[in-house]
Amino acid sequence: MFEHTSRHNNNDETVLPIPSNNETSYFDESWTEDDLKQIIRKMNLKVTPQRILILQTLHEGRVHITAQELYEKVQKINSDVGFATVYRFLKGMAESRVVTELRMGSMPTRYELTPKKHHDHMTCTACGKIVEFQNKNIEDHQEKVAKQYGFKLTHHVLELYGICTSCQMKK
Amino acid sequence: MFEHTSRHNNNDETVLPIPSNNETSYFDESWTEDDLKQIIRKMNLKVTPQRILILQTLHEGRVHITAQELYEKVQKINSDVGFATVYRFLKGMAESRVVTELRMGSMPTRYELTPKKHHDHMTCTACGKIVEFQNKNIEDHQEKVAKQYGFKLTHHVLELYGICTSCQMKK
DNA sequence: TTCTAATTGAAAATGATTATCATTACTAGT
DNA sequence: ACTAGTAATGATAATCATTTTCAATTAGAA
Numbered sequence A, B: 001m002f003e004h005t006s007r008h009n010n011n012d013e014t015v016l017p018i019p020s021n022n023e024t025s026y027f028d029e030s031w032t033e034d035d036l037k038q039i040i041r042k043m044n045l046k047v048t049p050q051r052i053l054i055l056q057t058l059h060e061g062r063v064h065i066t067a068q069e070l071y072e073k074v075q076k077i078n079s080d081v082g083f084a085t086v087y088r089f090l091k092g093m094a095e096s097r098v099v100t101e102l103r104m105g106s107m108p109t110r111y112e113l114t115p116k117k118h119h120d121h122m123t124c125t126a127c128g129k130i131v132e133f134q135n136k137n138i139e140d141h142q143e144k145v146a147k148q149y150g151f152k153l154t155h156h157v158l159e160l161y162g163i164c165t166s167c168q169m170k171k
Numbered sequence C: 001t002t003c004t005a006a007t008t009g010a011a012a013a014t015g016a017t018t019a020t021c022a023t024t025a026c027t028a029g030t
Numbered sequence D: 001a002c003t004a005g006t007a008a009t010g011a012t013a014a015t016c017a018t019t020t021t022c023a024a025t026t027a028g029a030a
Helices: A033-042 A049-060 A067-077 A083-095 A136-148 A165-170 B033-042 B049-060 B067-077 B083-095 B136-149 B165-170
Strands: A099-102 A110-113 A120-124 A130-133 A152-163 B099-102 B110-113 B120-124 B130-133 B152-163
Touching: A033 A049, A049 A067, A049 A083, A049 A110, A067 A083, A083 A099, A083 A110, A120 B136, A130 B136, A136 A152, A136 B136, A136 B152, A152 B136, B033 B049, B049 B067, B049 B083, B049 B110, B067 B083, B083 B099, B083 B110, B136 B152
Parallel strands: A120 A152, B120 B152
Antiparallel strands: A099 A110, A120 A130, A152 B152, B099 B110, B120 B130
């Protein structure tokens, strides 16, 4: 399939319907249990074994993951974690901007630990593949538009949709 | 949460997530029955009274409408139209790009007749005001990114979020 | 340790969307 | 205009992700 070791690599791709498990985290550093606890406390939430496990699994696992996938992964490690807890925690983390929700088309919501460096997504509507990209020119022009209307930008959502190379050839 | 504080209806601008009902169509021209039929035929769909009614109601009604709202509106005119038909037809029209799906946050999908001149949205996170804008430079750079990864773009979603002038002055 | 509110898991509920299927009705070809 | 063939329809059930409920458990402050 394809290699992906870091999000700094321009070639990193994510395949959605049949997720490739060789994706690694955006974050090279490993998190100690204390790191995990601190992150949870910063959200004004209590530290529980479930939350530690969920956050750890999220950090170590694939970049774009659904709540369901994360639940199944966590289940294998500790079957005492219910999916309601996974959903609840993910939602809480999204509110605290610790994770970012990705709603691509009508596919189930995917989550990623909010990356330090901003990037946008381009999705293949045929196979669900996601390509991440950064483009300073686009960002610059967005700022120009904002200035033109007197807005002070806080964030943005840019999602490109199209057909990837291999799907173009298939049909 | 933003969901509960963004419903200020400033003026005649679009306000989310519960848009004002005095919104008018993008399209000034009225469509004759023949116009409607032609549009449907162009989608390779058969002309039926239901589809004519749905399309007509969509054209005459508010800009951003949910499938449910459209169904209820159509029901009042002809109760022989089922909501499955409304959903199916909207989905078909979305596929043919006759309408555009708008997924704002986690609210139900809203539909708009695809405007001839493409535009994107810039939303004030304080008051919910929406500004529509066009920027060819951004579009061009999007194409460049797509080309770079071998994608053939079909569409995109660009939403800018920030604070508008008046909200900046308020504090 | 004790207390209390936060958290949990299982299950049920919700809400939007999609599929099923018997019936109806467009429309191309005669 | 007539028919055959197939697309479209509406009522209903099914699906799917997500949210809520609630009784039992647990974290963490006092």
